[in-house]
Amino acid sequence: MQIHKYDTVIVGAGGAGMRAAIESTKRSRTAVLTKLYPTRSHTGAAQGGMAAALANVEEDNWEWHTFDTIKGGDYLVDQDAAEILAKEAIDAVLDLEKMGLPFGRTPEGKIDQRRFGGHSRNHGEAPVRRACYSGDRTGHMILQTLYQNCVKEGVEFFNEFYVLDQLVVEENGVKKSAGVVAYELATGEIHVFQAKSVIYASGGTGKFFKVTSNAHTLTGDGQAACYRRGLPLEDMEFFQFHPTGIWRMGILLTEGARGEGGILRNKDGERFMEKYAPVMKDLASRDVVSRSIYTEIREGRGCGPEGDHVYLDLTHLPPEQLDAKLPDITEFARTYLGIEPYTDPIPIQPTAHYAMGGIPTNVEGEVLADNTTVVPGLYAAGEVACVSVHGANRLGTNSLLDINVFGRRSGIAAAEYSAKNDFVELPENPAQLVEEQVERLRNSTGTERVAALRLELQECMDANVMVFRTEQTIKTAVDKIAELRARYLDVSIQDKGKRFNTDLLEAIELGNLLDLAEVMATSALARKESRGGHYREDYPNRDDVNFMRHTMAYREVADDGTESIRLDYKPVVTTRYQPMERKY
Amino acid sequence: MATPTLEKSDKAPEAGFADTPYITATFRIRRFNPEVSDEVEWQDFEISIDPKERVLDALHKIKWEMDGTLTFRRSCAHGICGSDAMRINGKNRLACKTLIKDINPEKPITVEAIKGLTVLKDLVVDMDPFFQAYRDVMPFLVTKGNEPTRERLQSPEDRERFDDTTKCILCAACTSSCPVFWNDGQYFGPAAIVNAHRFIFDSRDEAGEQRLEILNDRDGVWRCRTTFNCTDACPRGIEVTKAIQEVKRALITRRF
Ligand SMILES: Cc1cc2nc3c(=O)[nH]c(=O)nc-3n(C[C@H](O)[C@H](O)[C@H](O)COP(=O)(O)OP(=O)(O)OC[C@H]3O[C@@H](n4cnc5c(N)ncnc54)[C@H](O)[C@@H]3O)c2cc1C
Ligand code: SF4
Numbered sequence A: 001m002q003i004h005k006y007d008t009v010i011v012g013a014g015g016a017g018m019r020a021a022i023e024s025t026k027r028s029r030t031a032v033l034t035k036l037y038p039t040r041s042h043t044g045a046a047q048g049g050m051a052a053a054l055a056n057v058e059e060d061n062w063e064w065h066t067f068d069t070i071k072g073g074d075y076l077v078d079q080d081a082a083e084i085l086a087k088e089a090i091d092a093v094l095d096l097e098k099m100g101l102p103f104g105r106t107p108e109g110k111i112d113q114r115r116f117g118g119h120s121r122n123h124g125e126a127p128v129r130r131a132c133y134s135g136d137r138t139g140h141m142i143l144q145t146l147y148q149n150c151v152k153e154g155v156e157f158f159n160e161f162y163v164l165d166q167l168v169v170e171e172n173g174v175k176k177s178a179g180v181v182a183y184e185l186a187t188g189e190i191h192v193f194q195a196k197s198v199i200y201a202s203g204g205t206g207k208f209f210k211v212t213s214n215a216h217t218l219t220g221d222g223q224a225a226c227y228r229r230g231l232p233l234e235d236m237e238f239f240q241f242h243p244t245g246i247w248r249m250g251i252l253l254t255e256g257a258r259g260e261g262g263i264l265r266n267k268d269g270e271r272f273m274e275k276y277a278p279v280m281k282d283l284a285s286r287d288v289v290s291r292s293i294y295t296e297i298r299e300g301r302g303c304g305p306e307g308d309h310v311y312l313d314l315t316h317l318p319p320e321q322l323d324a325k326l327p328d329i330t331e332f333a334r335t336y337l338g339i340e341p342y343t344d345p346i347p348i349q350p351t352a353h354y355a356m357g358g359i360p361t362n363v364e365g366e367v368l369a370d371n372t373t374v375v376p377g378l379y380a381a382g383e384v385a386c387v388s389v390h391g392a393n394r395l396g397t398n399s400l401l402d403i404n405v406f407g408r409r410s411g412i413a414a415a416e417y418s419a420k421n422d423f424v425e426l427p428e429n430p431a432q433l434v435e436e437q438v439e440r441l442r443n444s445t446g447t448e449r450v451a452a453l454r455l456e457l458q459e460c461m462d463a464n465v466m467v468f469r470t471e472q473t474i475k476t477a478v479d480k481i482a483e484l485r486a487r488y489l490d491v492s493i494q495d496k497g498k499r500f501n502t503d504l505l506e507a508i509e510l511g512n513l514l515d516l517a518e519v520m521a522t523s524a525l526a527r528k529e530s531r532g533g534h535y536r537e538d539y540p541n542r543d544d545v546n547f548m549r550h551t552m553a554y555r556e557v558a559d560d561g562t563e564s565i566r567l568d569y570k571p572v573v574t575t576r577y578q579p580m581e582r583k584y
Numbered sequence B: 001m002a003t004p005t006l007e008k009s010d011k012a013p014e015a016g017f018a019d020t021p022y023i024t025a026t027f028r029i030r031r032f033n034p035e036v037s038d039e040v041e042w043q044d045f046e047i048s049i050d051p052k053e054r055v056l057d058a059l060h061k062i063k064w065e066m067d068g069t070l071t072f073r074r075s076c077a078h079g080i081c082g083s084d085a086m087r088i089n090g091k092n093r094l095a096c097k098t099l100i101k102d103i104n105p106e107k108p109i110t111v112e113a114i115k116g117l118t119v120l121k122d123l124v125v126d127m128d129p130f131f132q133a134y135r136d137v138m139p140f141l142v143t144k145g146n147e148p149t150r151e152r153l154q155s156p157e158d159r160e161r162f163d164d165t166t167k168c169i170l171c172a173a174c175t176s177s178c179p180v181f182w183n184d185g186q187y188f189g190p191a192a193i194v195n196a197h198r199f200i201f202d203s204r205d206e207a208g209e210q211r212l213e214i215l216n217d218r219d220g221v222w223r224c225r226t227t228f229n230c231t232d233a234c235p236r237g238i239e240v241t242k243a244i245q246e247v248k249r250a251l252i253t254r255r256f
C-alpha cells in the first residue's frame, strides 16, 4: 500500500472533473484519479449541444432559461441552483471558446445556436435557439478541449486508478472527509490518497439497465462509495429514458434527429405521436415520447416479430441535410444496423440515459450529510451529483452545462477549502475495506458469475423500473435485487492476478450497481406519484401536496450487521416560480 | 385518444428487425500475461454468436462466459472513446465498430494488440509514449494579448479549415499502423501530427510557428513516407495523410 498526500483530489476526468481540475490546479496541489484515460470519459459521447442564453441568433435571456429548466424538471428543481446554472451558462460557454473549443459559427463569426427540446422564448411561447454546438459531437469537443487545457496547466493525472472507498472520519460528531482509497489497474496495488478536499466527478450509473446509452464503465462508483459510508443519495428514483436509442443496443440517436424533422412510426407506418402530443408531436418532452413509444409497443403496434421497437423515419429528409446535420448518428445506423437512413427507417426503442439523482450538494458543490449539514472537505459535481438543477427530468443540453458550471464552482471551492484547512488524520488501517473486498473476491470459490448476475439485474431493471412503474413491478424489482445481493456474496472470479485485472474490477462494479439499484427501486416504491422521469401507472398524477420534496436515502446498518435503507425527505427550494401543470 | 386520420407511411418494412441466426465463429487471440509466462500464445475460442454483433461483443462473450482472464480496454462500445483499437485480421480497427459478419467469420478471426507499443497484457498496450507524443506538440490553443470580453470571432470558412482533425479520439489506430513508428518509436506518429494540425490551421491560434518547429525535428513530419496506412486505419474517417502533407507544406511555405 502507498500513501500519497495532496491538497485536493478529484475523482474522475470527464467534463466535470477536468473543469474542476483546471481551477483547482491553479490554486492548490491537485491530483486527478480516473479509472479511464481522461479522453475516454463518456462526456465524449454527448452529441446535441450545451445550453446558454447568449442571444447570438435571437432574443434570449437567462431568466427564460431558468424557467425552462424548472418546468422541464417538473418543479422538483431547486430554483436558486437553476438560476445560477442559467446565469453562469453564458460565461461557461465563453470560457470554453477561449480555451479553444471549435463551436459552430454564425455567418458573422459568432457562436451559432440551435433549438432543442424544452428550451423556449418567454416562458413557453415558442422554441428558442439556445444550444451552442459543434456538429453532432459537442461532448467530444468539450472533453478534448478540457483535456487540452489540463495539459496546458500541467494537471497531474493518475490514469486507470479506480477509487473504491471514501474515507469519512467523525470528529466531535461532525463527519469529515480524510481522503480516498484507490486501486491501480496496472499493478493491483492499493493507494491511499490523503487530501484536504475531495471532489467526486465520477459520472452516472446507467449500467444497471440493459438498454442504455451509457458506457460499460458508468457503474456509479462514486455514489456507491459515499453511500456505503453513511452519506445520503438524493432523488435516485429519477432516471431519464431517452426515446431514441438504437433497438436493443441503446446507442443514442440525438433528439436533434427529430429536431431536423424525423418522425416516429409504428408497424402500420402511423405517425403515432400525433395522438399523444397533438401540438409538439415527435418533439414533446423526453418522458412523454418514451411513454408513448411503449404504449404503442404494449398495444401491439410495435415492429418486428417480437413487436418490440418502433421506427425513427428520416427517409423524407434530403440526404444533404442528413450529411450536414447528423453525420455521426446516420453513420451509427449504417455501421450497427447495416441500414441506409436515406431510404430505410431506423428501429429504435427508449434507452436509459441520465441519472437525475446522485450525491446531494449545495450550489458550491459541498456534499450534504443530511438536509442541511455539509461534510467539510467533500465536494461533488456533474452527473454523480444532485444539486438539484434537473429535478425530475433533465432538459437536453443542460448536463454539458451543469458539468462546466458546477465543475468550475466545486474546483474553486475545494481548492479554497484546501488552502484554509489542515489535513484530517487518516483513520487507522485506511485501506482495510478495499483490501478486504479485493481479497475476498480474489479468494472466493463461490459459484456465482459476475456477468450472469449483472445480466439478471439489467433485465430486471428494464422490465420493472423503466418507463412504466407500478407498486407491483417495483416490488418485484426490490425482491429480485435483494436476491441478487445475497447471491453476489457467492461471486467468484477467474483472474486471480494483480496485473490489469478487469475481471476483479467488473465484480466490484457490479457490487456498486446492486447497491444503487436497491436505492433506486426503494426510492421509487415510496414515491406514490408521477413526476418527470418517474411514472407510476398506479399514481398517474403529480402530487405536490405529498411529494413536492426530494428523496434522501441513507444506508443503515443495525448492530447485528443487517443493512437497510432509510428514506427521508428534503424540501425543494422555490424562489420565484410556483408549480404549474407541465404542458408542451 | 386514437384519431382515425394519423399520417401514414408505407416505408416501414413490415417485417421489422429480428435476430439473425447464430453462427459459430472462431476467435484466435494473441495472449500474453507476464505475470504467468513470458511466452506469447495464440489461443482459439469457439463461440456461437449473432454475426451482426460487434467484435467487442464477442470478446465480452469470451471474457464473461469462458475465460475471465482475457483482458482488453473498452468503454463506450460505439466508436467514440478510443479505448479498443486492436489488430483484427491484421488490420487496425476498433473492436466496437467492427461487425463480425464484415470480417469473414468462416475463417478464424485473429485478434491481437496494436503494434509498436509495449504489450502489457493480452490486448492492452502501454499508451504512455503515444500520449507523450501528443503532449509534445502543444495540443492547446495559444493566444497573445488580452482576451476579448465575448467570444473570439471565427468565420464559418475558417472554422471549416480544421474541422476534419478535430474529430480525433486518440485511439492510436493510425500511429500503431505506421511502419515508420514500428521501426522507430521516437517518431511523433500520425496522431500527434493530426492534433498539431488541428491547432496550426485554427485561425485563432498564435503558436503555429512553434508547433512547426517541433514537427521540423528529425523525429517529426519528414519521417512520414506517405504509406496511407494511417488514413486506412482511422475509425473517424480523418484524412490523416492529407493532414500530414498539409503540415509539411506549411513548413516549406511557412503559410498556414
Ligand atoms: C450518448 C449521450 C449523449 C448525450 N448528449 C448530451 C447533450 O447533447 N447535451 C447535454 O447537455 N448532455 C448530454 N448527455 C449527458 C452528458 O453528456 C453527461 O451527463 C455528462 O457528460 C457527464 O459528465 P461527467 O463529467 O459527470 O461524467 P463522465 O464524463 O461520465 O466522466 C466520469 C469520469 O469518472 C471517472 N470514474 C468513474 N468511476 C471512477 C472511479 N471509481 N475511480 C476513478 N474515476 C472514476 C471516469 O474515468 C471518467 O473520467 C449525453 C449523454 C450520453 C450518454
Ligand atoms: S487520427 Fe484517427 S486513427 Fe489516429 S488517433 Fe485520431 S481517431 Fe485514432
Ligand code: FES
Binding pocket: B073, B074, B075, B076, B077, B078, B079, B080, B081, B082, B083, B084, B085, B094, B095, B096, B097
Ligand atoms: S469502446 Fe469506445 S471506441 Fe470502442
